[in-house]
Amino acid sequence: MIRLYDFPLSGNAHKVRNMLSLLAVPYERVLVDLPAGEQRSPEFLALNPFGQVPVLRDDDETVRDSSAILVYLGRKFGRGEWLPVDALGEARVVEWLATANTLVADGLARARVIQLFGRDGDLGAAQELAHRALGSFDAHLDQRAWLACKRPTIADVANYSYVALAPDGGVALDPYPNVQRWLERLEKLPGFEPAPSQAGGPGR
Numbered sequence: 279m280i281r282l283y284d285f286p287l288s289g290n291a292h293k294v295r296n297m298l299s300l301l302a303v304p305y306e307r308v309l310v311d312l313p314a315g316e317q318r319s320p321e322f323l324a325l326n327p328f329g330q331v332p333v334l335r336d337d338d339e340t341v342r343d344s345s346a347i348l349v350y351l352g353r354k355f356g357r358g359e360w361l362p363v364d365a366l367g368e369a370r371v372v373e374w375l376a377t378a379n380t381l382v383a384d385g386l387a388r389a390r391v392i393q394l395f396g397r398d399g400d401l402g403a404a405q406e407l408a409h410r411a412l413g414s415f416d417a418h419l420d421q422r423a424w425l426a427c428k429r430p431t432i433a434d435v436a437n438y439s440y441v442a443l444a445p446d447g448g449v450a451l452d453p454y455p456n457v458q459r460w461l462e463r464l465e466k467l468p469g470f471e472p473a474p475s476q477a478g479g480p481g482r
């Protein structure tokens with residue numbers, strides 16, 4: 279049985295919930311109370327020494343980090359559809375996993391955590407980086423339906439959550455029509471799970 283160590287408002291944990299739901303894989307959720315500091319308990323640090331959700335357990339194996347978990351799930355349950363096996367297809371997916379963990383994490387996710395949870399940081403700088411990322415996404419999606427391949431992959435799931443949650447960080451999506459259409463495309467996939475938006479928005 280798969281067990282997900284989760285926090286409902288976490289965008290990184292949402293990536294994994296969404297993937298499990300899109301793949302129709304049953305799982306058990308274990309709440310890690312981040313505001314109470316449960317991620318720093320010895321029990322949780324034994325699972326992830328970095329003290330962060332999400333963490334996935336599959337029988338006796340533990341996988342930490344949302345991108346690594348998406349790779350695991352895509353390979354194990356994706357029937358070759360969500361994580362391509364050819365060299366170029368896999369490289370394209372990894373490009374977008376890297377984007378999720380750098381530009382998107384440092385801009386969109388950072389702006390959200392500052393605005394929503396009052397974390398320290400430069401909100402203006404994070405929002406500026408978020409707009410740079412969204413501009414690049416919008417240009418990339420001008421002639422494409424999906425980020426990495428001709429079909430949806432874990433690359434789309436990895437980037438969806440914090441892009442959809444941009445308004446939580448005070449970043450409007452209105453200037454990015456191609457991004458909005460890409461979000462809507464993902465939201466129509468069977469099993470899609472909405473992101474935990476605090477600012478609202480259609481389907482999110």
Ligand SMILES: N[C@@H](CCC(=O)N[C@@H](CS)C(=O)NCC(=O)O)C(=O)O
Pocket residue numbers: 288289290291312317329330331332342343344345379
């Ligand atoms: N690169 C990691 C980042 C995970 C992460 O930042 N998790 C946040 C919640 S979204 C967390 O657990 N924070 C706990 C803390 O900062 O104490 C991933 O993609 O899973």
